[in-house]
Amino acid sequence: MSNQMRLLGEKILREKDMIAEKLHKDRMSDVEMTEIERMQADKMEAQIIHIRAEFIGLFGEALLNHENKDKMMEKIEKWCKETGEYFFKLGIPLDEALKDAGFYRKHIWKSLEESMMELEMPASEVFKVIYLIDPLLDHSIHCFSMSYVKYHQVTLENAKQAFLELSVPVVPLSKGVGILPLIGNIDTERARLLMEETLKQSANLKLSHLILDISGVMIVDTMVADQLFKVIEALALIGVKTIITGIRPEVAQTIVSLGIKLNGIQVKANVYQAFEELHG
Template identity: 45%
Template sequence: MPIQEPAIEKEVIMIGKTIEERKFKIAKSLVQDPDPSNYEQVVNLNAELMQFFADAILKGIEVSTELVTKWGRETGELAVRYGAELDESLKNTATLRQAILKVLEEIAKEVSCSVQTIFRVTGILDSVLDQAVYAYSTAYVSSYKSTLNHAQEVFLELSVPVVPILEGVAVLPIIGDIDTHRASLLMETALRESTEKRLTHLFIDLSGVTIVDTMVANNIFNIIYSLELLGVKGILAGIRPEVAQTMVHLGIDFSSIQTHSTLKQALATHIL
């Protein structure tokens, strides 16, 4: 004879209360590394997850969903901060699931639960963990992208240095490829630094640029002309032979801009 629903519900509630009462004990048993540097933090996170699980059992999954989502997001952001790998974290989730199932099995034996009850509780566990993993993963990816974008912005800013060499004179060395975003940063930096440093001459050194196409050439033109509006003379130096050849093939005309093969030559002509 199948067990009646009220009896199953009573057993489910009993398991929920047991998990709630033992959440810290269970949380400690789930820590895989016996002596991590952030042991207390990991235990507290596990204890929160156990409380969400207990709430889902005792009050319904809908009650815990919002809190589980918030927990997953915060944990995902924390993982990025600590440098945890997403694939490793997801692998640990499977281990965590098995560990919690083992705890459930022990509790079920203690209170002599039916198979139906175990299935009911396991289904709730899966729902809670799946929601936590989803929130964790999306928050991790979002936070990782944000960190990566910030690092890229810092790198780009460092890659556009305006170096003063004499009163009113500075050099802007450009190294690597120039895309639309970097071209915008070059323009912004050149104009801002020229104004702040009260420059009269800005030498743009292209010796580190290996590829110049029409887009790059137009951006360089725009920088030079914008500098002229500020009363700053923009001078190009260090155009490599292969780059010069490419410019000729593309029909790019630099005749209106003063150019020099090396920075040394440019400085000797205009400053020294």
């Protein structure tokens, strides 16, 4: 390692907190905020400056250990993973968070430029620094973006799963009798969950009869009908008899035109009629 590279690394590590504070002040002056958002940002300022200083310090380490670039890549990936999650949880949009990259590049290079001029570094050494720092900065942008998007996708999947689970509510009406009101379209994923949740909830509620109300299902095609029949057959295997209610006229026409047979399946006009028959 050249002595000049070592001196640059030591300076970055020594001044990382000061650089982070300057960067943060510069960054905040570029952000438009409401008074409430500004107050919230002030509360988190120390934590964010600490996070920034940690990141800047990684480039000081990179200059001290420039021959072990892979290890520095791993450290930067770790920082990006943790920070991507942190910024996502703060609710900061990705495009806004990525604006930080330009400020890191500006302030890190400003500090390095001052030192390189003081040391009168030859062009060959300057290019070594450029070839080390810029790829690490570029890599950090990529890793941060991937981390942020990952947590965003996980959150969306969790929200979707929670929504799907709420969309399969088996409601007990009386002892041994429950109702499952289906609303909206039934795609492949919801059909899978429909099978799992209906069987589980029916068993937990110890049902003998389940009223399957499809008055809120807009489209019944062969796939939907096939999935509903599979649920009915599976329920029969655990001792639950199913009654279908709420077939709307246009859905009835579709069922007939598609040649879908409802043989062996009990059908009633509405929930009241089904409930009355069960308790008649």
